[in-house]
Amino acid sequence: MRSRHVEVNGIALHILESGVPGKPCVMLLHGFPELAYTWRNQLLPLARAGLHVVAPDLRGYGQSVTTPVTYSDDLLPYSMLNRVSDVLGLAGALGYEKVAAVIGHDWGAPTAQWCARVRPDVFQSVVSMSTPFFRVPIVALGTANAPKAPRNDIHRELAALPHPRKHYSAYSATRGANEDMWHARQGVRDLLRAMYHFKSADWNGNKPFALKSWAAAELAQLPTYYIMNLEQGIAQTMAAQMPSAEQIARCQWLTEDDMDVYSAEFERTGFQGGLNYYRVAEHPSLGAELRVFAGRTIDVPACYIGGDREWAVYQTPGAFETMHQACTRLLGVHLVKQAGHSVPEEQPGEVNRILLNFLREAGGGAESF
Numbered sequence: 001m002r003s004r005h006v007e008v009n010g011i012a013l014h015i016l017e018s019g020v021p022g023k024p025c026v027m028l029l030h031g032f033p034e035l036a037y038t039w040r041n042q043l044l045p046l047a048r049a050g051l052h053v054v055a056p057d058l059r060g061y062g063q064s065v066t067t068p069v070t071y072s073d074d075l076l077p078y079s080m081l082n083r084v085s086d087v088l089g090l091a092g093a094l095g096y097e098k099v100a101a102v103i104g105h106d107w108g109a110p111t112a113q114w115c116a117r118v119r120p121d122v123f124q125s126v127v128s129m130s131t132p133f134f135r136v137p138i139v140a141l142g143t144a145n146a147p148k149a150p151r152n153d154i155h156r157e158l159a160a161l162p163h164p165r166k167h168y169s170a171y172s173a174t175r176g177a178n179e180d181m182w183h184a185r186q187g188v189r190d191l192l193r194a195m196y197h198f199k200s201a202d203w204n205g206n207k208p209f210a211l212k213s214w215a216a217a218e219l220a221q222l223p224t225y226y227i228m229n230l231e232q233g234i235a236q237t238m239a240a241q242m243p244s245a246e247q248i249a250r251c252q253w254l255t256e257d258d259m260d261v262y263s264a265e266f267e268r269t270g271f272q273g274g275l276n277y278y279r280v281a282e283h284p285s286l287g288a289e290l291r292v293f294a295g296r297t298i299d300v301p302a303c304y305i306g307g308d309r310e311w312a313v314y315q316t317p318g319a320f321e322t323m324h325q326a327c328t329r330l331l332g333v334h335l336v337k338q339a340g341h342s343v344p345e346e347q348p349g350e351v352n353r354i355l356l357n358f359l360r361e362a363g364g365g366a367e368s369f
Contacts, residue, residue, distance in 0.1 A: 098123075
């Protein structure tokens with residue numbers, strides 16, 4: 001496993017890589033709050049199968065950050081198409097005109113999906129982990145003379161519940177979110193440990209099921225890491241969910257050595273780089289450029305992997321059930337047993353088996369299994 005920086009799209013991206021350059025390339029895109037290190041259990045096994053495996057610290061994360069990102073910094077570099085440009089530029093810088101597979105987890109998953117949607121000539125297959133494949137909006141027909149339908153304000157509806165709540169993505173886009181997390185009373189290390197535990201199969205409360213609609217009463221069934229208590233921030237939410245010393249000692253998929261890596265990086269950089277991905281999603285104009293792809297499907301071979309104990313599968317009602325409308329070649333949908341949100345870390349053996357089987361079926365170039 002090797003570490004280096006590569007100049008790409010105006011930024012020096014830090015990458016972890018394994019395998020022989022020139023072999024079929026696989027890109028691994030992490031989520032929030034994660035790092036290239038999140039893929040530590042995939043890098044070597046995929047390389048042994050005959051692949052050149054590359055995992056970057058994405059824009060705003062880890063060793064790709066020299067000076068901590070602030071809320072006042074330019075948000076445009078974090079737009080979806082510029083994040084696709086980062087991945088495309090990295091492939092080119094490494095000498096690849098084609099990438100056998102782009103694989104994303106959490107926030108890395110939408111980026112991977114858009115890589116495959118807009119540049120199928122480069123990204124020959126795609127895997128989305130945890131985040132379902134999303135359809136892009138279609139061009140609305142016959143609206144010129146139709147009455148304008150009232151717009152539901154889900155955030156107002158959540159706040160009006162008998163037990164007032166708020167959506168974590170809206171909170172994550174606020175100016176105070178980074179300060180809340182970076183300078184949490186419990187410290188960054190315990191904040192991260194609680195976040196990873198709370199969303200994992202280790203937390204017994206994770207028993208997900210499909211929600212009926214995008215309505216406040218339905219969303220309120222999600223745990224508080226998604227639909228937060230109205231008056232609490234992320235740090236306070238996580239402080240109430242800190243695992244015990246015994247639970248930490250039993251956790252083999254996220255050791256104290258692993259936590260050293262995560263906590264050291266986020267203590268240095270803060271969280272604003274990753275939180276900017278939420279800000280882009282909430283921004284009324286930065287997503288407007290994506291409308292030019294209205295109705296565009298993902299037409300390369302695709303695969304979905306989630307955990308059978310993770311709510312990300314269902315947090316957007318209907319998305320999991322309609323992935324075949326987003327992907328014309330959806331070759332597999334897998335819910336890994338005894339895995340929560342950190343599925344590549346919690347169950348790496350099963351995830352690696354699924355990935356290699358998919359790459360073989362999709363023609364991804366792996367030599368042996």
